[in-house]
Amino acid sequence: MQSLLFSLTTAFLFAGCQESVFQSLKKTDELFVLEGLPHPVRENPSFKKEKKRNDVMQIEDHWFYDAKVKATGNSRDQLMNLLFDESGFHMPDSNSPPKDCGPFHPDYTIMWNSDGGVNYLMVCYTCGEAKLIKEGRSETYEVNVYKMNSLRNLLANFQANRPR
Secondary structure, X not given: OHHHHHHHHHHHHHHHHHHOOOHHHHHOOOEEEEEEOOOOOOOHHXXXXXXXXXXXXXXXXXXXXXXXXXXXXXXXXXXXXXXXXXXXXXXXXXXXXXXXXXXXXXXXXXXXXXXXXXXXXXXXXXXXXXXXXEOOEEEEEEEOHHHHHHHHHHHHHHOOOOOO
8 A cells, every 4th residue: 555655646746747847838939949069078079179169158067059049930839849748758767777878968958938037958869868957957858769850850950050
């Protein structure tokens, strides 16, 4: 009985966290996309060169080109649809082996304002994860392959600075 109660409590807490992940999106109409610098380990020479540019900035220890691009029209609608459909995002399993892709490195971040604060969803293609940063807290999610491919295809439209 006690283990059943624990399991139900854990499931309820997980469902509550998952349900509220992107609630702040409902309070905004504007999405912005920032392009990440090359991977600091796998593309180190390129990362070092790009980091010296005058048009880069850091968000939570991650480097981005500072040109935030407003998502408009069909791109904005597709991003909103992808983010509102939380089925492709899930909490990492605590028993999963560590990933060998190096430190989390966002290829892109999607940014929006709500309730007077800035929210970032940082997306890393290499490790298949997304990190939601809001109000100084961050939560990491694994992203399924279908959602990641959709994000990759859509965010490719925002590549402007990163070397190809």
